[in-house]
Amino acid sequence: MVPGIIEVKLATTLMAGWMAAASPVPVPSEVVALLLEAKAATPVEVKLYDENLRVDATVVLRRDGSTDPVTKKAVTKLFRCRVTNRSYPIKQRTLAMLADIADRYDGKTIEFVSAYRVQRGESRTSPHRDARAIDFRIRGVQLREIRDYLWRNYSEVGIGWYPSEQFIHMDSRPTLHDTAWTFLKGNNRYKPYWAELARRPESTRTVAARRPGS
Numbered sequence: 001m002v003p004g005i006i007e008v009k010l011a012t013t014l015m016a017g018w019m020a021a022a023s024p025v026p027v028p029s030e031v032v033a034l035l036l037e038a039k040a041a042t043p044v045e046v047k048l049y050d051e052n053l054r055v056d057a058t059v060v061l062r063r064d065g066s067t068d069p070v071t072k073k074a075v076t077k078l079f080r081c082r083v084t085n086r087s088y089p090i091k092q093r094t095l096a097m098l099a100d101i102a103d104r105y106d107g108k109t110i111e112f113v114s115a116y117r118v119q120r121g122e123s124r125t126s127p128h129r130d131a132r133a134i135d136f137r138i139r140g141v142q143l144r145e146i147r148d149y150l151w152r153n154y155s156e157v158g159i160g161w162y163p164s165e166q167f168i169h170m171d172s173r174p175t176l177h178d179t180a181w182t183f184l185k186g187n188n189r190y191k192p193y194w195a196e197l198a199r200r201p202e203s204t205r206t207v208a209a210r211r212p213g214s
């Protein structure tokens, strides 16, 4: 068993104990733990809106970002480069974050701006070129809220806030340092105030930041 799974099991058991204690009728904590584990194993429905083509698309992802081959093909096509029409599978870690976001904002539509990008002019080091990044917003949710949630709860990621363009950039970067930025007036401003605030110990809700997919 990998450490990530043990952590989840431990958290689940602790949460089950708390839920059983809070319930007006006695509920064995083992039963609650089983229910929570079942929920954790249930795939997530991800409601998407393709901003380029202005069409809706719903896909089902497992929480670790994996999926069945047919869905994988559909997701790859959905997130293709819109300039070159070339496609490449988006990394599982990035899809795991997408599944988490969809679960957290259950029932809301994720409007995606772009994902895989390989057109001329796209930087060689761009996480979009490497199929690790998605730019998106969620109808009815403040960008600040999504930005802080991702930055607080994940490590090995890049999170960019684009207030003028109204989207969040998220990427998984297992071999690079965490990076946060605000895009303002054509430039990335690194180490923004919000990143520092979101990770202050008093506002940290989880004991350790999760890696995408774990």
Ligand SMILES: [Zn+2]
Pocket: 128, 133, 134, 135, 169, 170
């Ligand atoms: Zn981006």
